[in-house]
Amino acid sequence: MTRLxxxxxxxxxxxxxxxxxxxxxxxxxxxxxxxKPEAVLEIxxxxxxxxxxxxxxxxxxxxxxxxxxxxxxxxxTSLKHNHSVILKTRVYDREKPSVPSVxxxxxxxxxxxxxxxxxxxxxxxxxxxxxxxxLWEGFQGHPLRKDYL
Amino acid sequence: xxxxxxPITVNFGPQHxxxxxxxxxxxxFDGEVIVDMEPVFGYLHRGSEKxxxxxxxxxxxxxxxxxxxxxxMSNNLAYVLAVEKLCGxxxxxxxxxxxxxxxxxxxxxxxxxxLGFLLNDLGAFATPLMYMFREREKIMDLFExxxxxRITFSYMRIGGVxxxxxxxxxxxxxxxxxxxxxxxxxxxxxxxxxxxxxxxxKNVGILQPDKAINGSVSGPNLRGSGVPWDLRRADxxxxxxxxxxxxxxxxxxxxxxRFLVRLEEMRQSVRILNQAMEQIPKGPVRxxxxxxxxxxxxxxxxxxxxxxxxxxxxxxxxxxxxxxRCKIRSPSFxxxxxxxxxxxxxKLADMIVIFGxxxxxxxxxxx
Amino acid sequence: MDWVYDLFPKLHAAIEGWLRSIxxxxxxxxxxxxxxGVLSAFLLINVPLxxxxxxxxxxxxxxxxFQHRLGPNRVGWQGTLQVIADGIKLLTKxxxxxxxxxxxxxNLAPVLFAIPVLLVFAVVPFGEEIYLTDLNIGILYxxxxxxxxxxxxxxxxxxxxxxxxxxxxxxxxxxLISYEVPLVLSIVGVVLVVGSLSMREIVDKxxxxxxxxxxxxxxxxxxxxxxxxxxxxxxxxxxxxxLVTGYHIEYSGMKFGxxxxxxxxxxxxxxxxxxxxxxxxxxxxxxxxxxWFVAKVLLVFAVLIWIRATLPRVRIDQIMGFAWKFLFPxxxxxIFITALEVLLWPEGFPAWLxxxxxxxxxxxxxVMQVLFRFPGATRHVVPQALVGRG
Numbered sequence: 069m070t071r072l073x074x075x076x077x078x079x080x081x082x083x084x085x086x087x088x089x090x091x092x093x094x095x096x097x098x099x100x101x102x103x104k105p106e107a108v109l110e111i112x113x114x115x116x117x118x119x120x121x122x123x124x125x126x127x128x129x130x131x132x133x134x135x136x137x138x139x140x141x142x143x144x145t146s147l148k149h150n151h152s153v154i155l156k157t158r159v160y161d162r163e164k165p166s167v168p169s170v171x172x173x174x175x176x177x178x179x180x181x182x183x184x185x186x187x188x189x190x191x192x193x194x195x196x197x198x199x200x201x202x203l204w205e206g207f208q209g210h211p212l213r214k215d216y217l
Numbered sequence: 218x219x220x221x222x223x224p225i226t227v228n229f230g231p232q233h234x235x236x237x238x239x240x241x242x243x244x245x246f247d248g249e250v251i252v253d254m255e256p257v258f259g260y261l262h263r264g265s266e267k268x269x270x271x272x273x274x275x276x277x278x279x280x281x282x283x284x285x286x287x288x289x290m291s292n293n294l295a296y297v298l299a300v301e302k303l304c305g306x307x308x309x310x311x312x313x314x315x316x317x318x319x320x321x322x323x324x325x326x327x328x329x330x331x332l333g334f335l336l337n338d339l340g341a342f343a344t345p346l347m348y349m350f351r352e353r354e355k356i357m358d359l360f361e362x363x364x365x366x367r368i369t370f371s372y373m374r375i376g377g378v379x380x381x382x383x384x385x386x387x388x389x390x391x392x393x394x395x396x397x398x399x400x401x402x403x404x405x406x407x408x409x410x411x412x413x414x415x416x417x418x419k420n421v422g423i424l425q426p427d428k429a430i431n432g433s434v435s436g437p438n439l440r441g442s443g444v445p446w447d448l449r450r451a452d453x454x455x456x457x458x459x460x461x462x463x464x465x466x467x468x469x470x471x472x473x474x475r476f477l478v479r480l481e482e483m484r485q486s487v488r489i490l491n492q493a494m495e496q497i498p499k500g501p502v503r504x505x506x507x508x509x510x511x512x513x514x515x516x517x518x519x520x521x522x523x524x525x526x527x528x529x530x531x532x533x534x535x536x537x538x539x540x541x542r543c544k545i546r547s548p549s550f551x552x553x554x555x556x557x558x559x560x561x562x563x564k565l566a567d568m569i570v571i572f573g574x575x576x577x578x579x580x581x582x583x584x
Numbered sequence: 585m586d587w588v589y590d591l592f593p594k595l596h597a598a599i600e601g602w603l604r605s606i607x608x609x610x611x612x613x614x615x616x617x618x619x620x621g622v623l624s625a626f627l628l629i630n631v632p633l634x635x636x637x638x639x640x641x642x643x644x645x646x647x648x649x650f651q652h653r654l655g656p657n658r659v660g661w662q663g664t665l666q667v668i669a670d671g672i673k674l675l676t677k678x679x680x681x682x683x684x685x686x687x688x689x690x691n692l693a694p695v696l697f698a699i700p701v702l703l704v705f706a707v708v709p710f711g712e713e714i715y716l717t718d719l720n721i722g723i724l725y726x727x728x729x730x731x732x733x734x735x736x737x738x739x740x741x742x743x744x745x746x747x748x749x750x751x752x753x754x755x756x757x758x759x760l761i762s763y764e765v766p767l768v769l770s771i772v773g774v775v776l777v778v779g780s781l782s783m784r785e786i787v788d789k790x791x792x793x794x795x796x797x798x799x800x801x802x803x804x805x806x807x808x809x810x811x812x813x814x815x816x817x818x819x820x821x822x823x824x825x826x827l828v829t830g831y832h833i834e835y836s837g838m839k840f841g842x843x844x845x846x847x848x849x850x851x852x853x854x855x856x857x858x859x860x861x862x863x864x865x866x867x868x869x870x871x872x873x874x875x876w877f878v879a880k881v882l883l884v885f886a887v888l889i890w891i892r893a894t895l896p897r898v899r900i901d902q903i904m905g906f907a908w909k910f911l912f913p914x915x916x917x918x919i920f921i922t923a924l925e926v927l928l929w930p931e932g933f934p935a936w937l938x939x940x941x942x943x944x945x946x947x948x949x950x951v952m953q954v955l956f957r958f959p960g961a962t963r964h965v966v967p968q969a970l971v972g973r974g
Binding site: 227233252336343411412471566567 | 650651824961
């Protein structure tokens with residue numbers, strides 16, 4: 069079984085290493101670590117390199133529109149230790165939301181970030197080729213947002 | 218007069234015999250050698266994720282049929298698993314067995330098609346493809362007995378499956394399980410040692426294990442690179458922990474290994490099916506679930522080992538009758554991340570074969 | 585029933601006699617020569633066209649059987665009229681000329697493409713006395729003519745102004761250089777034994793079919809022929825899965841039909857050449873000569889269909905490697921062995937030589953199987969200057 073690591077522990081580990089970047093834990097079916105958007109890249113790098121954690125496999129990047137904020141969810145798995153963690157970050161600026169890109173950490177983020185950017189309108193800063201992917205260039209709006217009709 | 222050469226840019230697709238649908242590649246050639254390639258997506262984009270937000274939880278099942286349309290059962294399964302996780306529903310044991318049987322049957326069907334089209338890309342004029350369709354047809358017949366449909370099944374339900382197996386399913390299934398290993402041996406005898414096939418696929422398009430993991434590649438492509446990662450083994454959903462099966466692994470990570478892994482996986486699927494048909498208990502096939510499911514507020518992610526790789530559904534609920542957000546983690550789409558790095562420096566003919574060996578399905582790539 | 589056996593010579597004599605009776609003596613010999621020439625040419629262009637319909641039907645039905653399906657079986661009895669239906673469809677189809685093609689070259693290519701292939705039949709002996717002309721350089725004439733068809737392929741590919749067709753045309757030229765050499769060299773063995781290039785004489789000398797005396801030459805020749813005919817596994821310039829259809833991608837209607845047809849006529853022509861060179865041509869018991877000839881041609885073509893249904897396609901560098909490193913040495917060795925044998929037995933070969941030659945061929949194939957490897961996977965280093973230009 070893939071073990072979902074205790075979000076509280078991971079949060080504490082991140083806080084100990086990179087202080088002032090976590091915002092606690094989102095409870096639910098699968099508790100997730102909530103982090104500040106600007107620190108995502110640094111935290112991901114830490115999660116990938118840290119012995120004992122080594123999240124080498126980026127499962128999915130998801131954008132969710134909660135109307136008052138946009139959320140980006142990272143599902144991470146370590147093939148080595150067979151455990152996983154969920155990372156969430158919230159952006160409150162609906163006009164120009166931006167999150168650092170993690171392509172430099174996992175190449176697998178490449179197309180997924182483009183997709184989230186295309187459909188949810190979240191800019192991933194530092195992405196090498198951030199263009200629309202599903203829709204055509206010049207398309208107005210971002211269809212997966214709740215205010216897109 | 219001095220000769221001057223210049224690279225040419227060729228558009229492969231969206232309509233091309235071997236882009237497996239409507240994929241498009243903008244390729245720059247220097248002679249026959251690829252110096253640049255840019256994948257272009259979106260020609261089959263239907264906005265499944267947005268559509269799901271307007272449908273009830275049960276209705277979304279029909280949308281999942283249209284993702285990877287050669288392996289609809291796996292898509293059904295991944296979605297209902299996510300909703301069941303969200304609601305905390307446990308399907309009856311018989312339903313779980315039936316689901317596993319369907320998922321494995323569809324894996325065989327999908328691999329047959331994947332291999333057949335790979336051989337077609339290699340230029341074997343439709344003969345292996347037709348041989349493989351012969352068996353796929355039998356699997357489609359089995360599905361037709363079970364749910365009446367041959368492509369878009371919509372067979373799984375939240376809390377179980379739509380209906381119990383019909384009595385005529387058992388003899389047909391027994392016959393299929395008896396014949397299938399022989400057919401797989403036949404493919405292997407015909408193809409495995411073929412000189413031209415070896416020359417065309419061995420060491421072509423090598424995907425190193427670390428690159429594969431870093432690129433989020435999953436499924437037979439990851440195992441072809443020698444990474445022993447199979448969700449049926451690593452994170453057993455349903456009742457996969459009750460079955461014995463091996464994980465076929467590649468050694469080099471080339472096209473030939475991916476080919477062999479798929480061939481061997483079909484054997485393992487037959488093995489699982491044999492065990493499942495033996496163990497399957499009597500009982501109900503559906504938990505009592507209300508017609509309109511209203512999961513509690515929250516989110517859940519569930520994944521299955523679909524024929525193409527890790528298929529996951531991330532469902533967010535706001536306690537209404539429709540999902541608030543339904544994200545599809547589609548293996549075909551994410552497997553294409555590494556395509557560019559894999560084809561650079563190879564020849565035109567190799568590119569087609571490498572792309573074919575990744576076995577993507579455009580319905581799932583563009584969603 | 586005797587008339588069946590020498591149908592064509594009798595017919596020829598009858599028509600000639602009738603012509604002589606009606607023409608005034610002043611133009612008699614010239615008139616007979618011209619009329620008989622035109623009639624024969626007409627027959628020689630149309631008999632292959634009818635045979636091609638048989639070939640197309642045969643290919644589609646046989647491929648169907650190889651692939652576990654039926655093939656065309658609806659138009660006419662067992663689908664026999666399918667070819668005619670397809671022909672009518674192609675003739676009535678709109679003829680699209682894309683905007684940016686080189687019009688002259690584009691329109692000329694399919695027409696010119698047919699000429700060399702049809703000219704081949706001039707020297708093919710369908711029977712002992714059924715042939716248009718017996719050139720004393722017969723086989724050389726055939727090889728020289730068919731090699732020119734590459735020019736017309738290139739014309740089509742270039743004029744279409746399409747990148748797929750251009751790549752296909754380029755491949756056809758690259759391919760020609762490699763397979764044409766073993767193709768010609770494998771004929772030399774036969775020519776050495778016969779001592780003549782004349783097609784008739786080659787058949788005459790075959791008391792034992794040369795497939796038995798020259799097994800190595802036959803193998804090299806049939807492989808090179810499938811490359812010459814652009815048939816699988818060497819169908820690189822069409823390459824359905826890579827270049828869609830390669831050089832004739834922009835042609836539609838009857839222009840496409842011409843390419844399609846000419847490919848089969850070429851198939852027929854080369855099957856006829858193989859029959860003549862290696863299978864004893866018209867020779868055979870009981871049945872009339874021309875029946876034997878056609879039967880052998882169909883048999884050879886069936887083998888080509890079989891190969892097509894079985895093998896995947898090779899890559900461009902692999903066909904070159906295969907031609908130069910596998911076929912070329914074998915063809916040279918074949919010439920050497922044959923020359924030796926001709927020196928030792930100038931009066932004709934003893935029958936046991938068949939066994940020796942078959943053994944030698946088998947041994948050489950085993951040795952080459954061990955020595956030869958297809959050029960494997962080669963990943964080229966991409967010049968950084970070119971990356972990102974697309």
